[in-house]
Structures are given as structure tokens and as C-alpha cells.
Amino acid sequence: MPTHTVQAQALSTHDGAPDVRLSAGTAPVACVDIGGTKVAVSVLDSQGVRGRLVEPTAREGGADALAQQVLRMIDGSCRAAQVSREDLAAVGVASCGPFVLNQGSIELAAPNICGGLAGAARGLPNTWRSAVLEAPLRAVFKQVRIENDGIAALEAERRWGALQGLDHCAYVTWSTGIGVGLCVDGRPLHGKMGNAGHAGHMFVSDNDDALCGCGNIGDLEALVAGNAIPRRFASRGYADAAGLLQAARSGDAQAALLVDDLCRILGRALYNLVVTLDLQSISLGGSVFWHHRDYLLPRLQAQLSGRLPALTEGVELVAAGLKDKVGDYAALALVA
Structure with a gap:
């Protein structure tokens, strides 16, 4: 996977959060944050985070509904940021878990998404025991990395944040x-x-x-x-x-x-x-x-x-x- 040089600098705003951007001339990347309540997708390049979209996490339809939602949102984020999907160097996905492997590809056995884990008493509108994720993304993008969102956030906090x-x-x-x-x-x-x-x-x-x-x-x-x-x-x-x-x-x-x-x-x-x-x-x-x-x-x-x-x-x-x-x-x- 290509390595992108990233520099962090403090925003001159009241909240003091770092403004992380890719170095000039570096190809943009897509950033996907999957939680039990919402999915957030953005494009990050030398101008910073752009084209951010947020939707409720897909919980209905086929077991690939979440992956299809992510693909659609990446397309929408690229359009909003005026970036071509083909120009993306990589897609990073920070997702709630746990993860399971199906023929070598990551799927989510996420308790707040998959209704087939705890059954009808939990009230989720599906019977999925896992949600397909990695395989549809790899069919479209050459470089995809998926990690548990806690691990990914830890890496970000150690690189640019409080750790x-x-x-x-x-x-x-x-x-x-x-x-x-x-x-x-x-x-x-x-x-x-x-x-x-x-x-x-x-x-x-x-x-x-x-x-x-x-x-x-x-x-x-x-x-x-x-x-x-x-x-x-x-x-x-x-x-x-x-x-x-x-x-x-x-x-x-x-x-x-x-x-x-x-x-x-x-x-x-x-x-x-x-x-x-x-x-x-x-x-x-x-x-x-x-x-x-x-x-x-x-x-x-x-x-x-x-x-x-x-x-x-x-x-x-x-x-x-x-x-x-x-x-x-x-x-x-x-x-x-």
C-alpha cells in the first residue's frame, strides 16, 4: 500500500483540533467511518477533509447493504469534493466490529448492526449474522485497509492527538x-x-x-x-x-x-x-x-x-x- 506523507498543524479556531492534510501533490484518499448509528465518508487531500457525508447505518436489505451504502457514499463524497473516484489512492475504513472472515474477506459481526446475533429481542430489522464489507470494496478499489475503529482511532490519537x-x-x-x-x-x-x-x-x-x-x-x-x-x-x-x-x-x-x-x-x-x-x-x-x-x-x-x-x-x-x-x-x- 502506498505511503502518504501527512503533516499536522493546529487550526487557528476556538476548538484547537489539528488540521491534518496530505502533502501537496499526493493523491487523495477516502476515509470511511462505520459506526452502529451512522456512516461518515469524506475525501482527504492537500486541502484537508472535504465532501463529508453522513447517513444512518444501513440495517435493512441484503447482507451487502452496508457495503453498497459505503460505495455509494464514496461516490457522493468524491462528487462533492470535485475529485474523481479513479484518482483515489486508497480507501481507509474504520469500522465497529467484531470482524469475521468469509473466504478471506472481512465481514462485520457487529452487535449494533447484525440482528441475527442476539435475535428478535434486540429489535434490529434484519437477521444478518454478519454484514458483507471488504469484498465489494476490493472489487472497485485496489488499495483498501479495514481496521476496528478503536484501533484506527488509537493510531490517529497517537499520531496527531492526545496520545x-x-x-x-x-x-x-x-x-x-x-x-x-x-x-x-x-x-x-x-x-x-x-x-x-x-x-x-x-x-x-x-x-x-x-x-x-x-x-x-x-x-x-x-x-x-x-x-x-x-x-x-x-x-x-x-x-x-x-x-x-x-x-x-x-x-x-x-x-x-x-x-x-x-x-x-x-x-x-x-x-x-x-x-x-x-x-x-x-x-x-x-x-x-x-x-x-x-x-x-x-x-x-x-x-x-x-x-x-x-x-x-x-x-x-x-x-x-x-x-x-x-x-x-x-x-x-x-x-x-
Whole structure:
């Protein structure tokens, strides 16, 4: 795969996020971010991120519906950026997982996309056990790299974000699901199928009333993920994660207790990562976390601070340095 020289520079805007661009004269690349709720596609070249399109993640139709959506969105992004699809040097895909291989090609066995994993009780409008992804893309593009979105975001945060210079670190997204990328001794961890970091499916509580899309009952993702919150708390008046968090911030005592419990559960998982891998820092992003990071970060940090100081002293939880652009740059990090 060709290597693209990328330089990062700080934007002269209020948010301070790096503006990552390809070097002049370098062919453009397509960046695809697949999550359980949305798909975002953009083209990146020497002018930066352009032609960004966002759509709800395809969950209906044939098992190749997601791949066909990605191909269509790449075409649309190219048109919006006034770039020819044939000029793309590579396509980087940062996707939620887990991944499975079908005749050597990656498919997604993603709990928040594939309804055939947990069955009808999960409420997804399909019976897929996996969603086709890699084969249709490789039929069109010569250079395609697909990685778990946690690993891709970790690479981006280490290159341009809050984890620069760190050899023992992690990236965690608190969004529709819970995604994790891990790095030890300067090496991102991949595992036998590229699924290292699926800590969202660890058990950190005795709760047994929450069904995860993977079929587990009471795992981390089933308890705290963005799509778990309405399933667990709608009957108490909180229709979504944003509503629960806003209520907590506004002084709703019940909501505050529920959010504190979510932070205790997720904080235990972060603690487990730190003491298992001897990490220096964890960067956090994702829609649930990002919009309420000032409220959530100290509550999560409290689950580490003071516990087994030999392993946790000085370990910091930090907001993603790439801010809400982590997904775009995660895909770029795969092909840059």
C-alpha cells in the first residue's frame, strides 16, 4: 500500500483540533467511518477533509447493504469534493466490529448492526449474522485497509492527538457502543482476527437485565452504551443518553445517580485496562462522552485515582485530542 506523507498543524479556531492534510501533490484518499448509528465518508487531500457525508447505518436489505451504502457514499463524497473516484489512492475504513472472515474477506459481526446475533429481542430489522464489507470494496478499489475503529482511532490519537509520544496507552469510545484500541510497548494490539480491544463485551457487573446485541446479558456495552440507555431507562423518563445526561447536569437527583452508576461501571473497565496492560493514559471520545466530557471525565477518573497506586498513580484519562474529528482521522491513519 502506498505511503502518504501527512503533516499536522493546529487550526487557528476556538476548538484547537489539528488540521491534518496530505502533502501537496499526493493523491487523495477516502476515509470511511462505520459506526452502529451512522456512516461518515469524506475525501482527504492537500486541502484537508472535504465532501463529508453522513447517513444512518444501513440495517435493512441484503447482507451487502452496508457495503453498497459505503460505495455509494464514496461516490457522493468524491462528487462533492470535485475529485474523481479513479484518482483515489486508497480507501481507509474504520469500522465497529467484531470482524469475521468469509473466504478471506472481512465481514462485520457487529452487535449494533447484525440482528441475527442476539435475535428478535434486540429489535434490529434484519437477521444478518454478519454484514458483507471488504469484498465489494476490493472489487472497485485496489488499495483498501479495514481496521476496528478503536484501533484506527488509537493510531490517529497517537499520531496527531492526545496520545502523542506514548507507548502504553488506549483509546476508548463511549458512543452507540463501547470501542477500545490498545497499545503496549509502542505496538497497537490486533489479535488473531483484528478484534483486540473488544472490551465492551467484558463483564464488570452482576447486572443481568440488559441484553447486548452480541447476545450477552449484562456486559459493559449492554449496561452503559448509548443505545443501552434508552432500553434501560426510558421507563424512568430518559429517552436517550443526551436526555439522561442533561437531566443529571440540571440537578435531577435520580438521573445523577444513574449517571454515577454508569461511570462506576465504565470506570471499572478503564481501571481493568490500566492494571492489566500497565498503561500511561487513556484517551476518550464518542458521542455520549464528548458532549458531556466536562461532567463525565472527573467521575471516570475517580474510579482510577487512589486504587492500587503502584499501577494507577499518574495515569490520566484525557479527552480525545482530535475532538469530534476522531472518526475522520482514524480512517486516514490507516492509509496515510
